[in-house]
Amino acid sequence: MSTPSLLLPLALTMGDPAGCGPQITTAAWSQLKEDGAPFYVIGWPGLYGSVPVAEIGEPSDAASVFREALPVLKLDGARAVTPGTPDADTAPAIIASIELAVAQARAGAAAGVVTNPIHKALLYGAGFGFPGHTEFLAELCRADGAEAPEPVMMLTGGGLRVALATIHIPYTSVPAAIADGRLERIARIVNAALVRDFGIASPRLAFSGLNPHAGEDGTIGREEIEIIKPAAIRLRGEGIDISDARPGDTVFAEALSGRFDAVIAMTHDQGLIPVKTLDLWGGVNTTLGLPIIRTSPDHGTAYDAAAAGTARADSLIAAIRAAQAMAETRARVPA
Known part of the structure; x- marks a missing residue:
């Protein structure tokens, strides 16, 4: 008989060992060890010596030791690391940690994956051939003979x-990028995730506009008329409750008031500015569209903070709690 997914531990990746990952992982364990929802980290045990550590052989071993020690599934190749000083020789282990975490989640041994921050440039010499962490995860989730799933980044924080x-493209490239059917694909993924992972039976979505005042009836740009509104009409025809383009300066306030359950922002900064303004330290990056749960802190490796010993664990703690809540919801909501 299999263990219900809400009782399985979460797999935390090591991230860059010279970055903030080790510090925020130990801080997260110290705060969450009494919660009764275990996680384990895939990494080098020596990185976490500031707290009690228990080496485990299998993910299933994490629950029995979690309240007394941080469970660590040991990776080979441990080496001395100076916080704040990245080392290219750590790249193979960073990559291996991600690969193993995803494999264990796909196999049903872990409830989901929480990724510690990485620095992509450090990994390129070790054969990392992806533009970002998320694209790598999508490739690892590819089913045999199928295309990789299309991942969607969703930020949560401050009630949004x-x-x-x-995401990371010039503003001049945005109109063409959203005109290829992407808006419909993203909206379908977001709608399904809100039901499956957040337990919202009838999600209400909003498109932001691309131009000021959502184009003001075409006088400040026509993307809203020619791209966003037609996409919204097609989606509503599929039964998805989604607005036409809403002005970017008010749609997030509308969401906070309860009118919308999620906003689909047209650009990276348009979406991140309100989340980070409302909750700079506690935001969570959630990847939708994968067959596994994946969350991460909404920040990078923070080498300076790692060197100074001042890294804050707020965002990792929030990411762990979010992944746990999603796992519990998936266990209750039929796929």
Whole structure:
């Protein structure tokens, strides 16, 4: 008989060992060890010596030791690391930690994956061939003979859920990027995730506008008329409750008031500015569209803070709690 998914531990990746990952992982365990929802980290046990550590052989071992020690599934190749000083020789272990965490989640041994921050440039010499962490995870989730799933980044914090239609591209490239059917694909993924992972039976979504005042009837740009509104009409025809383009300066306030359960923002900064303004330290990056649960802190490796010993664990703690809540919801809501 299999263990219900809400009782399985979460897998935390090591992240860059010279970054903030070790510090925020130990801080998160210290705060969450009494919660009764275990996690384990895939990494080098020596990185976590500031707290009691228990080496485990299998994810299932995490629950029995979690309240007394941080469970660590040991990776080979441990080496001395100076906080704040990245070392290219750690790249193979960073990659291996991600690969193993995803494999264990896909196999049903872990309830989900919480990723500690990485620095992509450090990994390129070890054969990392992806533009970002998220694209790598999507490739690892590829089913045999199928295309990789299309991941969608959603940020949560300050009472908002904001999915991004585009991420790290120039503003001049956004109109073409959202005109290829992407808006419909993202909205379907967000709608399904709100039901499956957040327990919202009838999600209410909003598109933001791309131009000021949502184009003001075409006088400040026509993307709202020619791209966003037609996409919304097609989605409503599929039964998805989604607005036409709403002005970017008011749609997030509308979501906070309860009118919308999530906003799909057209650009990276349009979506991240309100979340980070409302909750700079506690925001969570959630990847939708994967067959596994994946969350992460909404920040990078923070080498300076790692060197100074001042890294804050707020966002990792929030990411762990979010992944736990999603796992519990998946266990209750039929796929």
